[in-house]
Amino acid sequence: xxxxxxxxxxxxxxxxxxxxxxxxxxxxxxxxxxxxxxxxxxxxxxxxxxxxxxxxxxxxxxxxxxxxxxxxxxxxxxxxx
Numbered sequence: 001x002x003x004x005x006x007x008x009x010x011x012x013x014x015x016x017x018x019x020x021x022x023x024x025x026x027x028x029x030x031x032x033x034x035x036x037x038x039x040x041x042x043x044x045x046x047x048x049x050x051x052x053x054x055x056x057x058x059x060x061x062x063x064x065x066x067x068x069x070x071x072x073x074x075x076x077x078x079x080x081x
Contacts, residue, residue, distance in 0.1 A: 001027050016041070019048070 002021040009016045025045045032038040
């Protein structure tokens with residue numbers, strides 16, 4: 001994991017949202033296990049995409065009529081919920 005980009009915790013709803021910069025989701029999973037987050041909470045790791053990149057992909061796919069692929073995101077940010 002490179003760094004914590006943003007963090008939000010709602011005490012009343014028992015919910016955390018953390019945005020991390022990392023090489024891959026596996027590093028974040030290992031961190032969640034090491035610090036014990038996964039012991040008490042459900043952890044969802046979601047790769048984030050830049051909005052502009054999504055729009056460009058959609059435009060290219062509409063023009064060429066090719067289905068969207070599951071390529072990894074270009075940016076290194078992940079959301080943990």
